[in-house]
Amino acid sequence: MTPKAPEEDFSDANIEVSAPKTHAVGIEGVFHSMEPAITHMGLARTAKLMTKINHKDGFDCMSCAWPDPDHRKLAEFCENGAKAVTWEATPVVVERSFWEEHSLTSLEDKTEYWLGLQGRITEPVYKAPGSDHYTPIGWDEAYAIVARHLNGLADPNEAAFYTSGRASNEAAFLYQLMSRVLGTNNLPDCSNMCHESTGTAMLHTVGIGKSTVSYRDFGEADLIIIMGQNPGTNHPRMLTALHEAKQHGAKIVAVNPLPEAGLIGYKDPQSIKGYLGKATQIADQFLKIRSGGDMALLQAISKRVLEAEAAAPGTVLDHDFLERHCDGFESFAAHMEAVDDREVERATGLSTAEIDELAARYLNSERVIICWAMGITQHRKGVDTIREIINLLLLRGNIGKPGAGASPIRGHSNVQGDRTMGVWEQMPDSFLDALGAEFNFEPPRDHGVDAVHGIRALDEGRIKVWMGLGGNLLGAISDTHLAESAMRKTELSVQLSTKLNRSHVITGEEALILPVLGRTEVDVQESGPQYVTVEDSVCAVHASHGQIPPVSDQVRSETAIVAGIAHATFGDRHGIDWPAMIRDYDVIRDHISRVVPGCESYNEKTRTRDGFVLPNGPRDSRTFATETGKARITVNELEHVECPPGRLILQTVRSHDQFNTTIYSLNDRYRGIKKGRYVIFVHPDDLADLGIEDGQTVDIFSEWKDEPDRVLRGFRAVAFPTARGCAAAYFPEANVLIPLDSTALESNTPVSKAVVIRLEPSSVPAGVGRPVTV
Ligand SMILES: Nc1nc2c(c(=O)[nH]1)N[C@H]1C(S)=C(S)[C@@H](COP(=O)(O)OP(=O)(O)OC[C@H]3O[C@@H](n4cnc5c(=O)[nH]c(N)nc54)[C@H](O)[C@@H]3O)O[C@H]1N2
Ligand SMILES: Nc1nc2c(c(=O)[nH]1)N[C@H]1C(S)=C(S)[C@@H](COP(=O)(O)OP(=O)(O)OC[C@H]3O[C@@H](n4cnc5c(=O)[nH]c(N)nc54)[C@H](O)[C@@H]3O)O[C@H]1N2
Numbered sequence: 102m103t104p105k106a107p108e109e110d111f112s113d114a115n116i117e118v119s120a121p122k123t124h125a126v127g128i129e130g131v132f133h134s135m136e137p138a139i140t141h142m143g144l145a146r147t148a149k150l151m152t153k154i155n156h157k158d159g160f161d162c163m164s165c166a167w168p169d170p171d172h173r174k175l176a177e178f179c180e181n182g183a184k185a186v187t188w189e190a191t192p193v194v195v196e197r198s199f200w201e202e203h204s205l206t207s208l209e210d211k212t213e214y215w216l217g218l219q220g221r222i223t224e225p226v227y228k229a230p231g232s233d234h235y236t237p238i239g240w241d242e243a244y245a246i247v248a249r250h251l252n253g254l255a256d257p258n259e260a261a262f263y264t265s266g267r268a269s270n271e272a273a274f275l276y277q278l279m280s281r282v283l284g285t286n287n288l289p290d291c292s293n294m295c296h297e298s299t300g301t302a303m304l305h306t307v308g309i310g311k312s313t314v315s316y317r318d319f320g321e322a323d324l325i326i327i328m329g330q331n332p333g334t335n336h337p338r339m340l341t342a343l344h345e346a347k348q349h350g351a352k353i354v355a356v357n358p359l360p361e362a363g364l365i366g367y368k369d370p371q372s373i374k375g376y377l378g379k380a381t382q383i384a385d386q387f388l389k390i391r392s393g394g395d396m397a398l399l400q401a402i403s404k405r406v407l408e409a410e411a412a413a414p415g416t417v418l419d420h421d422f423l424e425r426h427c428d429g430f431e432s433f434a435a436h437m438e439a440v441d442d443r444e445v446e447r448a449t450g451l452s453t454a455e456i457d458e459l460a461a462r463y464l465n466s467e468r469v470i471i472c473w474a475m476g477i478t479q480h481r482k483g484v485d486t487i488r489e490i491i492n493l494l495l496l497r498g499n500i501g502k503p504g505a506g507a508s509p510i511r512g513h514s515n516v517q518g519d520r521t522m523g524v525w526e527q528m529p530d531s532f533l534d535a536l537g538a539e540f541n542f543e544p545p546r547d548h549g550v551d552a553v554h555g556i557r558a559l560d561e562g563r564i565k566v567w568m569g570l571g572g573n574l575l576g577a578i579s580d581t582h583l584a585e586s587a588m589r590k591t592e593l594s595v596q597l598s599t600k601l602n603r604s605h606v607i608t609g610e611e612a613l614i615l616p617v618l619g620r621t622e623v624d625v626q627e628s629g630p631q632y633v634t635v636e637d638s639v640c641a642v643h644a645s646h647g648q649i650p651p652v653s654d655q656v657r658s659e660t661a662i663v664a665g666i667a668h669a670t671f672g673d674r675h676g677i678d679w680p681a682m683i684r685d686y687d688v689i690r691d692h693i694s695r696v697v698p699g700c701e702s703y704n705e706k707t708r709t710r711d712g713f714v715l716p717n718g719p720r721d722s723r724t725f726a727t728e729t730g731k732a733r734i735t736v737n738e739l740e741h742v743e744c745p746p747g748r749l750i751l752q753t754v755r756s757h758d759q760f761n762t763t764i765y766s767l768n769d770r771y772r773g774i775k776k777g778r779y780v781i782f783v784h785p786d787d788l789a790d791l792g793i794e795d796g797q798t799v800d801i802f803s804e805w806k807d808e809p810d811r812v813l814r815g816f817r818a819v820a821f822p823t824a825r826g827c828a829a830a831y832f833p834e835a836n837v838l839i840p841l842d843s844t845a846l847e848s849n850t851p852v853s854k855a856v857v858i859r860l861e862p863s864s865v866p867a868g869v870g871r872p873v874t875v
């Protein structure tokens with residue numbers, strides 16, 4: 102029986118709260134992943150898809166960018182990968198009647214969860230000026246509307262082209278080409294809200310904005326430090342790699358304000374021991390750090406490394422590496438002398454003994470990997486913190502040798518590939534030169550807007566056409582109310598999407614939804630079945646082949662839609678043959694091979710079973726394409742989050758059952774939450790100090806400079822063993838609390854992990870079950 106879309110929206114009225122878990126996955130996880138899949142897709146479809154996820158002749162799982170091991174297991178996926186696949190491959194579709202029955206105004210108070218459950222979008226729809234409804238429209242007509250707007254702009258910078266990291270390399274390449282042929286570098290993307298701080302820090306210090314490790318390095322490391330990342334939920338297959346690393350003798354240290362289940366223990370569902378229910382301890386040391394304290398912790402460790410060297414000269418630092426490959430050591434060493442232990446303690450909330458223990462672990466390890474994700478990047482000093490990670494690694498030569506390196510763990514499955522293909526508002530001139538030479542035009546050189554600046558430009562009326570290649574910018578960006586009112590000011594908003602979300606409900610004066618083929622689905626064009634390519638977190642590029650028939654014969658591939666819009670807009674301007682690129686994606690890949698560095702012979706290399714690995718200077722040969730040609734040890738001024746008395750530092754995180762703004766269910770199993778999302782996790786002693794009971798309904802006020810407070814009302818306070826002084830709530834709901842201007846220095850990433858808040862007993866009665874925002 103095909104499941105149905107729900108009519109009623111959801112609330113927290115029946116929320117259940119229990120103690121958090123102390124290990125991840127296990128047999129329970131497999132059960133959790135398969136049950137909804139079989140209910141939604143049926144046994145046959147489920148079996149077909151689940152044995153093809155991440156396989157060499159299969160498709161790339163869209164849930165995260167964790168790399169694939171050389172030897173794939175029969176089931177090379179995780180619970181959350183299975184959820185992502187099920188969510189996309191569901192046979193539930195948005196019926197034509199939906200658009201008649203639901204005005205845009207009526208959809209405004211629907212949750213992301215309800216919107217997503219309406220099913221796959223199967224035909225293009227259009228909202229005319231002044232109308233409160235979408236109505237079905239033909240593809241050619243839809244393309245003509247976009248072309249009319251783009252060709253009518255007074256300045257190409259009045260258009261912006263947002264990308265979310267699920268787009269394939271082929272689609273991304275065409276998309277940035279379309280934007281630059283129009284004449285703008287306005288290519289904001291989800292990365293601006295995600296790992297931008299990583300790119301900024303690493304380009305500056307090691308000359309590449311990507312991980313310097315390969316999959317194999319995890320098995321060869323002595324020590325793996327995981328900072329600001331929750332792999333049990335967001336990169337579950339990483340737990341298998343950590344588990345294997347432990348079997349080879351590696352030690353693991355986790356640094357996190359929350360005692361995340363996957364960082365504490367793990368039951369490997371693919372091993373007999375795990376099957377029988379025994380959890381492996383993951384973290385040998387767990388540092389429950391205060392939010393935003395990582396920079397201080399890293400400086401404190403580096404200081405201890407330098408002290409150890411002073412005590413036993415010539416034995417601690419990798420002098421040969423420092424001399425041959427690095428600069429900046431002297432000023433750094435001088436700066437570290439000033440690190441003040443008391444400030445470190447205040448910033449981190451950690452004891453000297455804990456910091457000494459981590460320093461000793463670092464000094465006793467020859468091969469160290471440091472991994473990080475959003476707990477590091479989404480802070481005001483995120484870029485400096487990552488530079489401190491690089492400093493610490495460089496001191497002992499932990500970059501460019503086996504079992505060691507800097508390993509940012511990416512988010513979206515192809516966010517890294519999209520960047521490689523040119524989706525960035527500030528691509529270097531060398532890339533633009535190659536693009537211009539290949540397509541016989543002069544690409545624009547001025548940098549474009551990023552996500553935050555894009556919202557500002559919309560608000561100021563400077564952007565008239567906004568297009569989204571996937572994603573849900575309005576759900577994902579900070580300052581929800583400002584972002585939504587900004588989007589309403591635009592003339593045309595266009596979304597290329599699989600399923601409904603907030604960015605379809607809040608629109609420009611005219612709006613289009615163009616339904617796309619998902620990654621699980623077979624993509625047949627005139628020349629036959631097509632494959633697309635993606636790049637994972639460790640720079641491995643490979644093909645992804647759709648497996649099941651498309652949800653409807655009306656949906657089109659992202660590649661076809663982008664090229665279709667470009668053709669409708671430009672015709673054959675500059676001699677670019679867009680239809681040829683739709684007919685056969687090999688044509689796109691031939692262009693890629695001539696434009697994108699490292700992608701020579703792209704068709705040949707992506708046709709091999711294993712794909713190929715992009716060149717990586719630091720990893721492959723200790724070459725650093727920085728300003729000085731050396732790896733840069735840098736001096737960064739310490740800062741930590743100042744939090745006045747009676748206030749908490751709020752971070753916004755993902756539950757176990759969500760993918761960014763997509764909500765799979767209202768449960769967060771590992772943290773003990775069922776049937777609800779409007780919760781705020783606070784340490785029990787902080788609750789006591791604030792005079793708030795566990796379970797009480799509270800209003801959350803965010804304080805920012807001299808602006809009026811932002812507030813979310815009607816949240817349930819949950820006593821939780823987070824670090825003292827810290828709190829956590831889920832995004833996207835909590836995004837209203839983050840001011841648009843609260844961004845990381847240099848990278849301009851919203852500070853999603855440090856919002857200064859105060860709690861007050863709620864003015865909304867308990868049990869309303871929906872938050873109220875002002
Ligand atoms: N199932 C699933 N998979 C996903 C996603 C998803 O939503 N669902 N999203 C994908 C995307 S786009 C991304 S970017 C990644 C995100 O992967 P993560 O970065 O793991 O995601 P978050 O939920 O933001 O978790 C941030 C972690 O950092 C910790 N943290 C917060 N502040 C600090 C701090 O100041 N210091 C330290 N040391 N830790 C801190 C939090 O407690 C939390 O454990 O996952 C990707 N994979
Ligand atoms: N407060 C707070 N805000 C955050 C974060 C945080 O930790 N805290 N994290 C940030 C991060 S790390 C990120 S990456 C951003 C995410 O920002 P986005 O990438 O913009 O958001 P998603 O929720 O991943 O986008 C989901 C939508 O993508 C569409 N989609 C799904 N699959 C496909 C596909 O194959 N093709 C196309 N064309 N569309 C598809 C569906 O319509 C779905 O509704 O959010 C950021 N926002």
Ligand SMILES: [Mo]
Binds near residue numbers: 294295
């Ligand atoms: Mo992300």
